[in-house]
Amino acid sequence: MNPNVLRRFIVLMAIMTVIVGLGWIFYGYINPSEPGDFEVRQGDIHLSSGEYEEALEDFNAALEVSPNHRGALMGRAIAFLQMERTLDAEAEFNYLIKYLEDTLEPDDTTGVGVLAAAYANRGILYDRQGKYEQALESYVKSIQIDSGAVEGPGIVNKILHDPNPSTVMKRARYIHEQLQLPEDQRLLSIPELDAKERMHKP
Numbered sequence: 001m002n003p004n005v006l007r008r009f010i011v012l013m014a015i016m017t018v019i020v021g022l023g024w025i026f027y028g029y030i031n032p033s034e035p036g037d038f039e040v041r042q043g044d045i046h047l048s049s050g051e052y053e054e055a056l057e058d059f060n061a062a063l064e065v066s067p068n069h070r071g072a073l074m075g076r077a078i079a080f081l082q083m084e085r086t087l088d089a090e091a092e093f094n095y096l097i098k099y100l101e102d103t104l105e106p107d108d109t110t111g112v113g114v115l116a117a118a119y120a121n122r123g124i125l126y127d128r129q130g131k132y133e134q135a136l137e138s139y140v141k142s143i144q145i146d147s148g149a150v151e152g153p154g155i156v157n158k159i160l161h162d163p164n165p166s167t168v169m170k171r172a173r174y175i176h177e178q179l180q181l182p183e184d185q186r187l188l189s190i191p192e193l194d195a196k197e198r199m200h201k202p
Contacts, residue, residue: 034066034069035065035066035069036061036062036063036066036069036071036072037062037069037071039058039059039062039072040058040059040062040069040071040072040075042058043055043056043057043058043059043062043072043075043079044071046058047075047078047079047082050082052079052082052083053083055075055079056076056079056080058075059072059073059075059076059079060072060076062075063076068099070096070100070111070114071114073092073095073096073099074096074114074117074118074121076092077089077092077093077096077118077121078121080092081124081125086125086128086129089125090125093118093122093125094122096114096118097115097118097119097122100114100115100118101115112145112146112149113146113148113149115145115146116142116143116145116146116147116149117142117149117150119138119139119141119142119145120139120142120168122138123135123136123137123138123139123142123168123171123172126138127171127175130188130189132175132178132179132188135171135175136172136175136179139168139169139171139172139175140172143168143169143172147168150167150168150169151167151168151169
């Protein structure tokens, strides 16, 4: 191999490495990671793998460095819900909702999405407990706050997994329709369909 070509290649790679490194530094400067964000990302990985105890450890670690971290509070509530620790899940959702309603700035679109997701997930909690009126109330509130945040998976997910996924809007309509029927004619729970209800974590 020609030594000049090799030398030019090494120099070019060194320059590219410096450029990429500076790019990452600049990106980190304009998008700094908040305390607790790393732990929340780790918790999200455990959540999606069904490792709820490990997820709780990560979310608790995030809350130690950043009390009231929205992602950590939501993650803990979802982990409690999936572990069927319903009292803990309800307390966590209620705390997160109250905290956001008390502190949320109108232009905080991410926070608005988190608030909508918290209501939607609390609706799922009530739904699973058979508290359908409360579930409907939470679902409706979620839709009123930000219907886009809880509209369901995107087109790629629909193509790959489920062309007709469950959404907060569909479930709210269904519960509303069923509650209009006489009590002995209502069908509010279909376990195989209910199991497909999707948690919301913006």
